[in-house]
Amino acid sequence: MPIMTKKSPRLGYVIVYVPDVEKALAFYQRAFGVDRRFLHESGQYGELETGRTALAFAQEDVTTTSHAFEQNRLSSKAAGVEVAFVVDDVHAAFAQALRAGAIPVVDPIDKPWGQTISYVRDLNGFLVEICTQVRE
Amino acid sequence: MNADAEYQERAGQHPSVAAAWCLAPAEASSSLIPADGCFDLIVEEDAHGRRSAFVYTPVTSAHWVASAAGTRVLGIRVRPGFGAALVDCERELQRLVARDERDEPTALDHLEALVVSATSAVVPPGLIREFVAMAQAAAGSHRLTTASTGGAERELQRACRRWLGLTPKSFLRIERAWAARGAIREGQPLAAVAADLGYADQAHLTREIRQLFGVTPRELRPVGILQDSRKRRR
Numbered sequence: 001m002p003i004m005t006k007k008s009p010r011l012g013y014v015i016v017y018v019p020d021v022e023k024a025l026a027f028y029q030r031a032f033g034v035d036r037r038f039l040h041e042s043g044q045y046g047e048l049e050t051g052r053t054a055l056a057f058a059q060e061d062v063t064t065t066s067h068a069f070e071q072n073r074l075s076s077k078a079a080g081v082e083v084a085f086v087v088d089d090v091h092a093a094f095a096q097a098l099r100a101g102a103i104p105v106v107d108p109i110d111k112p113w114g115q116t117i118s119y120v121r122d123l124n125g126f127l128v129e130i131c132t133q134v135r136e
Numbered sequence: 137m138n139a140d141a142e143y144q145e146r147a148g149q150h151p152s153v154a155a156a157w158c159l160a161p162a163e164a165s166s167s168l169i170p171a172d173g174c175f176d177l178i179v180e181e182d183a184h185g186r187r188s189a190f191v192y193t194p195v196t197s198a199h200w201v202a203s204a205a206g207t208r209v210l211g212i213r214v215r216p217g218f219g220a221a222l223v224d225c226e227r228e229l230q231r232l233v234a235r236d237e238r239d240e241p242t243a244l245d246h247l248e249a250l251v252v253s254a255t256s257a258v259v260p261p262g263l264i265r266e267f268v269a270m271a272q273a274a275a276g277s278h279r280l281t282t283a284s285t286g287g288a289e290r291e292l293q294r295a296c297r298r299w300l301g302l303t304p305k306s307f308l309r310i311e312r313a314w315a316a317r318g319a320i321r322e323g324q325p326l327a328a329v330a331a332d333l334g335y336a337d338q339a340h341l342t343r344e345i346r347q348l349f350g351v352t353p354r355e356l357r358p359v360g361i362l363q364d365s366r367k368r369r370r
Binding site for chain 1: 351352354355356359361362363364
């Protein structure tokens with residue numbers, strides 16, 4: 001009997017559904033300093049430079065799944081999910097995000113184990129954590 | 137991109153016209169203009185209704201053009217071979233456009249008719265018609281050399297410069313890139329597109345797409361999660 005090897009799937013994309021992809025890309029560049037990888041010519045899909053797993057945006061009303069989700073809006077509660085950006089200086093990154101128009105949710109807190117965390121909502125109300133790396 | 141909502145294009149109604157288009161940005165914006173091997177008559181109308189017309193000649197790289205808020209730009213893009221007529225009639229067209237009182241919604245139809253009547257006397261020679269037809273049929277294939285048109289090389293060079301505004305080599309290069317662009321937008325793998333159309337390799341194809349269209353192949357490839365990301369132009 002051959003030896004079976006099982007390869008666990010790679011996390012390829014985290015895709016946030018938004019009303020305006022180009023605006024979302026521009027906001028993430030200003031607020032979090034994450035560069036744009038590309039914007040599709042249709043303007044309906046774009047990715048950020050986030051390494052192997054792409055943080056992407058898709059226009060909410062033209063995706064194959066448009067019937068199946070609640071739209072992200074600042075006027076309603078955030079979806080039960082977040083993305084976290086790991087930075088060296090949370091206080092500075094948090095301040096930069098607010099200057100770019102992010103809405104504060106949790107101001108920077110120093111956790112007893114040495115991690116600093118904070119939360120904002122992005123231009124569409126999506127939850128974004130800004131934190132330091134957990135020390136090993 | 138957002139400005140695309142303010143860009144409209146329709147096919148030409150006359151055989152010599154490829155397309156009639158209109159750009160009316162609500163706010164100041166920039167448009168990426170691909171190299172398409174075509175001449176356009178372009179009419180710009182500023183916020184005060186002042187109108188100017190000029191002939192846009194083919195280029196071999198994509199570039200950005202800025203438009204101010206409140207301007208309206210109309211264009212009549214003629215098919216390859218009919219460009220020289222626009223150049224010959226530029227003065228006359230400028231005069232006609234400046235005098236023109238007409239406005240939306242008939243403006244494009246009217247402008248197209250104006251271009252057609254002003255340029256109808258200038259007809260591309262058989263050599264050029266054959267060369268264009270052959271280049272387009274072969275999708276700019278690398279197998280198509282200038283020799284296969286049967287015309288003498290020098291004569292073809294001269295004729296292409298006058299009638300196409302490009303060297304034969306540049307015209308073939310643009311036709312090939314448009315064929316590649318179409319295939320990429322259909323979702324064909326880049327390596328296959330490069331091989332089919334005779335690019336040296338995938339990197340060569342990517343360089344050409346970047347230079348002629350100002351985008352990366354990834355910006356053209358269909359996106360899986362969208363209902364239909366394909367968009368037609370040209």
